[in-house]
Amino acid sequence: MGTEHIARSFRAAACDIDFEWPTVNLLEACARYGIALEDVAYLAANENPFGPSPRATAAAIESLSRAAVYPSPSLRYDELRNEYADVRGALARYCGVDADMIMPGPGSETVLRYVTQVFLDPGDEVVAAPESYSGHPWASQIMGAAVTYVPLVDYRFDIDGFLAAVTERTKMVWLCSPNNPTGTIITDAELHRLLDNVPPTTVVVCDQAYQELVDDPAWGDGTQYLLGGHRNVVVLRTMSKSFALAGLRMGYAIADPAVCALIDRIREPYYVSGPACAATLAALEDREWSADVVAKLIAARRFVSAALTDLGCQVVPSQCNFVLVDTGVDADDLYERLLRRGIVVRSGSIWGYTTHLRISMGTDEENRRLIAALTAELAG
Ligand SMILES: Cc1ncc(COP(=O)(O)O)c(C=O)c1O
Known part of the structure; x- marks a missing residue:
């Protein structure tokens, strides 16, 4: 018997996001292609x-000696620890805001x-782009909200389209x-225009997961x-x-202290692990390492973008550690051909980009291998 009879009674039934765990596919693919x-x-x-940072790894390992106690606050091992508060403080200093504006x-x-x-109740409306991070509409739908999708234009958020889609029932707008x-x-000008024209009661979520990799001053x-x-x-x-x-x-x-306080009320009590807190504190201190890594990722993105352009592909200028590239050929087919060579990328077809691949930056050796494989696959 299927689960349809149960699923109908859950909000989850309203979720239209298809998600497959990539590692399962990968294991199957490795077996298939030897x-x-x-x-x-x-x-x-x-x-x-x-x-x-090796300092972050060392701190995480060291914290394992306290694995028997809940992360924070804890009183054992002759010491009162509150890693959670320490992390809030360190992230606040890193972001240039007060600690009560940080919610880890x-x-x-x-x-x-x-x-x-x-923020969301069943029947609320949210506005999101279909060619963006699927976690945004997914989480909204789990709460019973209805998603209005405003497609990107030329690979970019359509601010006028977003503003036209916002109604008095719009509780949340998702930007990435x-x-x-x-x-x-x-x-900055686009964000300014959007924020000046949405009601103050509409929550505008700006997902800035890749922020450290931005080098365009217009952002x-x-x-x-x-x-x-x-x-x-x-x-x-x-x-x-x-x-x-x-x-x-x-x-x-990073949010208004009142919003952080609301999240603090609904979160689970012991919800970030001791090793995660310890590693975060050490990583934020090792600025030399993070600056070096960011420089390497930006160099990799330049190298891969230039090499793909030389191959005749249309590369969407990227400010992340991945690039979206229009190869001009069927994306699902090219994805499979790269898989056969042991190279795993994302086919753009899940976002409607049927001739595009999304390629994460790898090590220099992996990036060169990718370019060699694409050179072979796209030849002729
Ligand atoms: C735009 C965006 N937001 C959020 C996430 C989730 O990141 P995490 O849960 O690891 O912090 C990702 C992960 O790829 C992402 O691309």
Whole structure:
């Protein structure tokens, strides 16, 4: 018997997001094509190939000696510890805001779900772009909200389209800048126009997961608008990308203290792990490492973008650690052909980009291997 009879009674039944765990596919693909896992170049999840600061790794390992106690606050081992408060303080200093404007959580994916839990009720409307991070509409639909989709124009958020879609029932607007999967930004002028024209009761979530990788001075930072008095702005950021702590799970919201207090009320009591807190504190201190990694990722994005352009592909200018590229051929087919060579990327077809690939930056060796494989596959 199927589960339809049960699913009908859950809000989850309203979710129209299709998601497949990529690792399951990968294991199947390796078996299918006889590829050893260690020979796979996995350029599909926008991870950081350079890894975290060794100081962050050491701090996480050291914290394991306290694995028997809840992370925070705790009183054992002759010491009162409150890693959670320490992390809030360190992130606040890093972002240039007060600690009561920071709300950490186990990954920004989880934090964005808290934001929807705080604000959304069944029947509410939210506005989002279909060619953006699927976690936004997904979390909204789980709360029973209806999503109005406003497609990107030329790979960029359509600010006029968003403004036209906002009604008095719109509770939330989802922005992503730079955007996953296009790598494009919302400029300061565009953000300004949007924020000046949405009602103050509409929450504007600016997902800035890739913010450290932006080098375009035209980019608009949601935090500045929040600090400038737009109390309806919620910025989402993460330690997963530039700081390479994706596996430890640490993300955060920057928001009005009242919004942070609401999230604090609904979050689980012991929800960020001790190792994640310890690694975050150490990573934020090791600025030399993070600056070096960001420089390497930007250099990789320039190298890959230029090489793909030389191959005759249309590269969407990216401000992230991935690029979206129009190869001119069927994306699902090219994805499969690269998979056969042990290179895993994302096909753009899930976002309606049927001739595009989204390629995460790898190590120099992986990037060169990718370009060689695409050169062979696209020849003729
Ligand atoms: C735009 C965007 N937001 C949020 C996330 C989630 O990041 P995390 O939950 O690791 O902080 C990702 C991950 O790829 C992303 O691309």
